[in-house]
Amino acid sequence: MGLKEHRIPKVTIDRILKQIPEACVEDNALYLADRWFSSKTKEQLTAAMQRRGYSYDMINWAYEIVERESN
Numbered sequence: 001m002g003l004k005e006h007r008i009p010k011v012t013i014d015r016i017l018k019q020i021p022e023a024c025v026e027d028n029a030l031y032l033a034d035r036w037f038s039s040k041t042k043e044q045l046t047a048a049m050q051r052r053g054y055s056y057d058m059i060n061w062a063y064e065i066v067e068r069e070s071n
Helices: 010-016 022-036 042-051 056-070
Strands: none
Touching: 022 042, 022 056, 042 056
């Protein structure tokens, strides 16, 4: 038995390498935070977004905006 190869989506690599405009990355982070806001705890949302390559600062920023708008 060997280790399975870990596959990173091309869009995640492109985002990390700054090949996708920052405004697009921010829009996507807001979309994911808004979509998951009511169904996940902040910790679950953070873990899910970090697996997709978002930085903690970006996740926290998006979460705060969605939280403010939902109140």
